[in-house]
Amino acid sequence: MxxxxxxxxxxxxxxxxxxxxxxxxxxxxxxxxxxxxxxxxxxxxxxxxxxxxxxxxxxxxxxxxxxxxxxxxxxxxxxxxxxxxxxxxxxxxxxxxxxxxxxxxxxxxxxxxxLDQNLYVLNQAPYEVDLYKDFHVSRQLLSTLKSTNRLIQVTGSIYAHENGLNNCLVLNDAKNVAEALQGNLFMFMGNVLTTPPLTDGCLNGIMRKQVLALAQKIEGIEVKEASISPFELQKADELFITNVINGIQPVTKYRKKEFKNTIATELVKRLNAKIRFS
CATH class of the missing domain: 3.30.470.10 (Aminotransferase class 4, branched-chain amino acid transferase, N-terminal domain)
Structure with a gap:
């Protein structure tokens, strides 16, 4: 129907x-x-x-x-x-x-x-990503829209499946990481939580907006929107991907680097609390 x-x-x-x-x-x-x-x-x-x-x-x-x-x-x-x-x-x-x-x-x-789950659940199963380099997103307004032109996401998902990956990270025309195939990317390093700015060509994600607002209320964390170089990924303490259906998906492995999910866990708790009482 x-x-x-x-x-x-x-x-x-x-x-x-x-x-x-x-x-x-x-x-x-x-x-x-x-x-x-x-x-x-x-x-x-x-x-x-x-x-x-x-x-x-x-x-x-x-x-x-x-x-x-x-x-x-x-x-x-x-x-x-x-x-x-x-x-x-x-x-x-x-x-x-x-x-x-x-x-x-x-x-x-x-x-x-x-959907099987009413609230958001942190998926702690192995979740491996890598870069998808065949095509890139442009740093322009159209890239931030949720249009039906999703060929990068389609071809990238095929690439991920063929290579045993759960997802891929997409570069923009400046060779910075713009987003994941199925959501926005967040990187936590030290005490700083970073996500690419919209000017880098990432989707203007609804869950991205929620996570930015929730993270700003966690004491001791600096939250910023800034370009992320592929070289920074292996230095990060945590990587996670956000979208409105799955909520927050921790990345457990990028190439040889494995990651924790401490901040992701806390954000899922705060996200579900917001949903319950909104």
Whole structure:
């Protein structure tokens, strides 16, 4: 079952041959976590979606308020019979034109799947990463958007699978580490927690924003947004990857270096406390 423009349907009614999301990647999306009839971090997701649509010159439907977005997502996830769910909301431009659209109005579709865990759980299983060097992200505004053009993530995930890795770290055009394939990267070294700035081309992640705010409240830790060189990774005490579905994923190994997860553990506790009482 899906939600198509506010109507629950059993199948997608649009034809792929005319769909601009399929033809040109002309779409943006939000992947959200739902718990007990609430969209977690709904305001952040909504405003990121609105900002992305404005950057891409998409017309935002007048009725698409934050409240409406939440209602549509909850109506769909309620059919799953699960307290926790993952939902994806995709907005795409109407059919017409080639690279130049003939219509900037939009439609949306929501899909959802149940999740096994209600709250975030720290995965302490071995989690190995390496650099993905075949392609890089550009230091530009488009790289920070959650668009449907995710070919670096697709080809990088194939590379990781073929090489027995759990994830890969992606470089930008300045050869600094911008992000991971499936989330934002944080590095803890000494007493400093660092994540790449948006100007380095990383995704403007919802969980990235939450972790930055939570970490600033931990006594004795300096939090900063700064470029990360690949050479710094092996000097770090901890590396972890963040996204809104998995929360905080500690990296246990990068090449020959193995890492602790002390800060990641503390941040997961604080993250779950925020979700419970928000």
């Amino acid at each position: 899906i939600n198509f423009n506010g109507e629950l349907l059993t199948q997608t009614p649009t034809a792929l041959e005319n769909n601009r999301a399929f033809l040109y990647g002309d779409a943006v999306f939000e992947t959200v976590r739902v718990l007990d009839g609430r969209v977690i971090f709904a305001e952040d997701h909504y405003f990121r979606l609105m900002a992305s649509m404005r950057v891409l010159r998409m017309e935002i439907p007048m009725n698409f308020t934050m409240e409406y977005m939440e209602e549509q997502i909850i109506a769909l996830t309620a059919t799953l019979g699960s307290a926790a769910a993952r939902a994806r909301l995709t907005f795409y431009r109407n059919s017409g034109g080639f690279y130049l659209p003939t219509d900037n109005n939009t439609q949306f579709i929501i899909t959802a799947q149940p």
